[in-house]
Amino acid sequence: MKDSGNYQPYSYFQLMEVSLRELLVEKGIVTEAQVAAAVEDIRNITPERGARVVAKAWVDEGFKTRLLQDGTSACEELGLDIPALKLVVVENAPAVHNMIVCTLCSCYPRMLLGMPPEWYKSRNYRSRAVREPRAVLAEFGLHLSEKTRIRVHDSTADMRYLVLPMRPAGAEGWSEGRLAAIVTRDCMIGVAVPKLI
């Protein structure tokens, strides 16, 4: 069968990754299986984890207070381990909207949201989110009133951020599971707000 795949030579960084990995395996520092398992672990983290945290905060006022005070230890209550880095949870309110960016690279709460989307790492988002947040949010379809204050959080060092969105009207009395289903990745980065399904 003719293979019409479009093959490109390795990029500089791909080549560096392969070389380093092969060296580590050759020297017996890690095994191929360990590398594969570590990659699988990273891939298995999805934004559903973060959504669970948000839904819990919506139904449990005490948990919400602890989450806003110390995100890392509150997540531990749910069995979510956040090693080494500290989680800061920022809360949206009727007059305040929060938005997360990492202007220097792509710092992201991977332990709660998994791998960041491509746009989060793009130069476009990283440079414009701090400078014209309203224009960027409008491109995501989120049009905020002029009266809403925007807090942009630039994750430049050891903190990681999660936005606690507002529970939408009409979702009263919903179960935690049903609530979690409307909390998308983008709501927790702060470029969207939860909508009723």
Add this chain to the structure above:
Amino acid sequence: MEARFKPGDAVRVRKVYPLGHIRTPFYIRGHSGVIERLCGSFGNPEELAQMRSGEPEQPLYRVRFRQKDVWPGYRGNAQDVLEVEIFQHWLE
């Protein structure tokens, strides 16, 4: 290292441009803001990047800036803010 600032203190980010692995974004250097919170103390990334110990650990703060103070001609609410993590040795 002891924390020199507390929440509410007015601070200015040093306007210097050393080489190396710096976690203080260029756009915020030289700007004035207010300490939002102390995050704790962490290894100095400028040292860690050179394969050194990162010690002494540096207090890390979240500093709040008013958008209209940072960007000339900023369009939006005058109360819009930008909050950035900055290590103590970058603040004065």
